[in-house]
Amino acid sequence: MVTELQLRLLPEETANEQALKLVAAREMGETAENIRAVRVLKRSIDARQRIIYVNVKLRVFINELPEESEYQSVEYKDVTDRKNVIVVGAGPGGLFAALRLIELGLRPIIVERGKDVRERKKDIALISREHKVNNESNYSFGEGGAGAYSDGKLYTRSKKRGSVDKILNVFCQFGASPSILADAHPHIGTDKLPRVIENIREQIKKCGGEVHFETRMDAFVMKGDEVVGIETNTGKTFFGPVILATGHSARDVYYYLHEKAIPIEAKGIAVGVRLEHPQELIDQIQYHRKEGRGKYLPAAEYSFVTQVNGRGVYSFCMCPGGFVVPAASGPKQVVVNGMSPSNRGSRWANSGMVVEIHPEDFPEFASYKELALIKFQEQLEEYCWQNGGMKQVAPAQRMADFIQKRNSFDLPVSSYTPGLLASPLHFWMPEFVTSRLREGLRYFGKVSNGFLTNEATMIGVETRTSSPVRIVRDRETYQHVTIKGLFPCGEGAGYAGGIVSAAIDGERCAEGVAMLIASH
Ligand code: FAD
Known part of the structure; x- marks a missing residue:
């Protein structure tokens, strides 16, 4: 029974x-x-x-054993002789677009500027060890995309339960624990996600798809107002409709679109800092007891949101038992983010603490039009790099000191391996952001006793929360509004905000391409 x-x-x-x-x-x-x-x-x-x-x-x-598997598998057939579709970027958007193309009987050709997920790990280690950022292989670029070395949180605000379940089942099919189907807040962990990504890639190749690493799309091949292929930095040209899933850190792609007068729109983002607490303290606060989480509970999470002077202030991408990581993707940048292993076992809890900003909040950047907030991000990331000593050392300040506008003379031990340098964030970060952050953090300290403490560290800067640009597309065909054959996809196009939503958007774009091909 x-x-x-x-x-x-x-x-x-x-x-x-x-x-x-x-x-x-x-x-x-x-x-x-x-x-x-x-x-x-x-x-x-x-x-x-x-x-x-x-x-x-x-x-x-x-008195009986389960017969069916814990998850539903998709059958991927051979597509060797089918029509080619180019997928630019092997993040969750691109990878799930490729899988869905195979389901729909189309042949994906993935072009990824970074290295495969294992080789990429070596470049990521060099950022911490030698302060060297490889422009093409880092926390943002490479197989698996921005979330490959992350907490692998798989929750999303998407209301489309069916689409979310499909993505979670596919993750299980490629090696994630079926517990992600049961947990209210599922996550895979940075130690397990790379294997899942490799399995997806091998499936794509097995079905006759192609995956080209260290191959950057530099330009479209155009026929009138239609994209019919891409040119790459290796000299190779690929032909077919293009799913553009390049993520929000590929600023060169935005500059290229702007230069070619391909319509894009400016959109708001959120910026701030990574806030790092001792995990033990977060456990005590969230589980309301001195002994913390004890033996059977997971590292505690938190989530805060409020409004200050017309802008949202909120915690973002909280990583219990995790590490703060150097997420720069180019020279003269210090950018931070967070990740956790599957056991969420580190001594620290971190989250982005960010303030919503709109392009009109910074009139000094208005002349850059659609690219205004990209210029803002670039400037802030460069200030951060300067204030950290022009390496990957991050400028940081104790939390209560920041609120009191006091310098910190020393800092708590941090998980951020390139190192921290005490710095007055309240002084050099934009007042628009710091004033709201200060009020927001005061409020979070009131609703959560113990959260506002000088034992927590604010680490600069968190700027890559979402895309500062939308690559505008048609709601029904998922095709660009003026350019045929171009399918802007995932977070970089402004249609996703995390691993699962990018994967769902990848599937959607694959369906858009299939509709286009069927209509010819
Ligand atoms: P991306 O993942 O950014 O992938 C874009 C890909 O395109 C990259 O691999 C890039 O190398 C490639 N590319 C760019 N330009 C070109 C070009 N010209 N030619 C060829 N290839 C190109 N989200 C969550 O939901 N949960 C988390 O726990 C989480 N943690 C995160 C931790 C970190 C450290 C970071 C950086 C992000 C995290 N995120 C998390 C966010 C999440 O990773 C992104 O929302 C998601 O990866 C977006 O998917 P995407 O496919 O749209 O773009």
């Missing part, structure tokens, strides 16, 4: 499958031996009260 149970359990009762089997036996009035397997279908933590519960939905197998 197979049955389902909805239960509210103590954390220790959910420690592992054996513990859950005992709970199921108790609830069903069965002996433990008769419970042959349990599957967690949904899991979330309720830490609102002093006693913490885990809400679980279980599928219980009594």
